[in-house]
Amino acid sequence: IYTVFTLLAVGNIDDEYIRRYIGQLDPFEESCLVQLRQWIAETHKGKLPNDSHLLRFLRARRFDIEKAKENLCHSLAWRKKNCIDRLLVDYESPEVIQRFFPGAWGGNDREGRPIYILRVGEIDVRGVMKAVHGEDVWIRHVLCLVEEGLKKCEENTNIFGKPISSVCVILDFENFSVKHLYRPVFRVISQISDTVEANYPETLGRMFLTRCPRVIPVLWTIINMFVEERTREKLTILKTDELTEYIDEINIPDFLGGQLSLQAPSGGVVPRSLYVHEDEPDKFDAENSLFGDSSYTVVTIKDGDVHEVLIPVSQKGDKIWYDFDLLKAECTFTIYRIGKIKATEHDDNEDNLRPSSPTAKSNSTLHATTIYDKPLVESATDDITRLSQPSVYHAGDSVQETYVCQQPGNYALQWRHLASHHSASPFDFISGSHKTKIMYHYERQSPGRLTNDATTNGHISGEKRTSLTSS
Numbered sequence: 001i002y003t004v005f006t007l008l009a010v011g012n013i014d015d016e017y018i019r020r021y022i023g024q025l026d027p028f029e030e031s032c033l034v035q036l037r038q039w040i041a042e043t044h045k046g047k048l049p050n051d052s053h054l055l056r057f058l059r060a061r062r063f064d065i066e067k068a069k070e071n072l073c074h075s076l077a078w079r080k081k082n083c084i085d086r087l088l089v090d091y092e093s094p095e096v097i098q099r100f101f102p103g104a105w106g107g108n109d110r111e112g113r114p115i116y117i118l119r120v121g122e123i124d125v126r127g128v129m130k131a132v133h134g135e136d137v138w139i140r141h142v143l144c145l146v147e148e149g150l151k152k153c154e155e156n157t158n159i160f161g162k163p164i165s166s167v168c169v170i171l172d173f174e175n176f177s178v179k180h181l182y183r184p185v186f187r188v189i190s191q192i193s194d195t196v197e198a199n200y201p202e203t204l205g206r207m208f209l210t211r212c213p214r215v216i217p218v219l220w221t222i223i224n225m226f227v228e229e230r231t232r233e234k235l236t237i238l239k240t241d242e243l244t245e246y247i248d249e250i251n252i253p254d255f256l257g258g259q260l261s262l263q264a265p266s267g268g269v270v271p272r273s274l275y276v277h278e279d280e281p282d283k284f285d286a287e288n289s290l291f292g293d294s295s296y297t298v299v300t301i302k303d304g305d306v307h308e309v310l311i312p313v314s315q316k317g318d319k320i321w322y323d324f325d326l327l328k329a330e331c332t333f334t335i336y337r338i339g340k341i342k343a344t345e346h347d348d349n350e351d352n353l354r355p356s357s358p359t360a361k362s363n364s365t366l367h368a369t370t371i372y373d374k375p376l377v378e379s380a381t382d383d384i385t386r387l388s389q390p391s392v393y394h395a396g397d398s399v400q401e402t403y404v405c406q407q408p409g410n411y412a413l414q415w416r417h418l419a420s421h422h423s424a425s426p427f428d429f430i431s432g433s434h435k436t437k438i439m440y441h442y443e444r445q446s447p448g449r450l451t452n453d454a455t456t457n458g459h460i461s462g463e464k465r466t467s468l469t470s471s
């Protein structure tokens with residue numbers, strides 16, 4: 001970004017230079033650029049920003065030259081203090097980022113902008129945060145990506161013979177859920193956003209959000225919290241087949257329907273062996289949820305017990321989406337339908353009738369509860385039907401699935417503690433090894449509110465992710 005000026009004369013800028021490196025300017029804009037260029041050359045020593053970078057500051061401040069001077073002055077001091085000019089030479093990303101951060105540079109969009117692609121839904125947000133030494137690591141990594149992007153912009157300017165001064169970003173949200181709304185992540189995002197907007201204004205050309213999740217209203221609210229209006233105007237939500245309106249298929253990743261084989265980590269669960277924090281790695285810190293209360297419920301299930309959640313369904317075709325992590329021990333998971341429930345039998349469990357929401361859950365770990373006085377089992381007499389075979393899950397497993405209801409009624413999710421086959425220890429009562437701990441969230445969705453759901457009626461679709469290591 002920073003080069004020694006060769007064109008310092010006050011006056012009109014060469015037309016060919018404008019065409020190739022700056023882009024069309026009106027007389028007022030050209031005058032502002034010349035003034036800012038002269039001021040920075042007279043007041044600062046050493047490496048100076050090129051005209052393209054000066055224009056970013058001018059455009060960000062709507063060509064208010066005094067505001068642009070102030071911002072640019074602060075940015076130059078910031079670069080010097082943090083040795084930003086040596087970032088691409090000296091920086092080496094940590095192992096966890098190299099292995100588990102699923103983002104990489106791809107090709108170019110139709111305007112010639114370099115494209116950065118990030119599979120947001122494949123990030124183990126808690127894992128990657130616990131496996132780095134401090135938030136500064138992430139800030140420095142993103143700054144390195146921005147510097148790489150601007151270097152690619154300069155290269156593309158020479159390749160295409162026209163000014164390329166911004167990048168294109170594709171965010172793929174497949175498998176994204178409220179589990180990703182983790183407060184420490186958004187503290188970092190807030191710092192990154194402030195730093196980038198202050199020192200790299202007008203660097204983002206377009207950002208495409210694709211395969212967006214059911215929690216997109218929450219996500220959009222979060223985005224609005226962290227970015228300025230000028231940046232928000234550059235964000236577009238697209239279906240995957242709409243990317244071709246802006247990008248050639250050869251530059252669209254194959255997992256988004258294109259032809260590009262992206263050379264990037266696949267993401268996945270970060271092994272606990274990489275954690276650097278001293279806190280209990282499988283402890284769910286409800287205070288770190290983005291909102292004051294967590295949208296996830298954490299439950300401990302003792303040996304021989306079950307935990308059940310009752311979900312009333314009003315019409316055929318409604319979908320139950322559930323997401324749970326097994327934090328400790330083992331369990332089985334089963335779905336039931338109950339023909340009729342007597343009011344007196346579920347009064348004490350009235351909370352289970354309410355669909356989950358970001359503010360509905362308690363921050364504390366709860367004890368297991370059942371709908372009736374005893375766990376559900378299939379019974380023609382009691383009009384209880386088992387809709388899925390019990391599936392076994394182990395510590396570290398993460399499940400996101402959808403069930404399509406074939407008729408109205410009361411549906412139940414059941415987690416049952418699975419006794420370990422290991423020999424008992426006289427100290428088990430201290431270690432609590434006979435307890436299962438799960439963290440779960442569910443939503444009931446009507447057909448009109450869902451999009452792009454590839455579920456089959458009466459079946460479950462989704463994904464199970466299993467940790468590669470155990471501890």
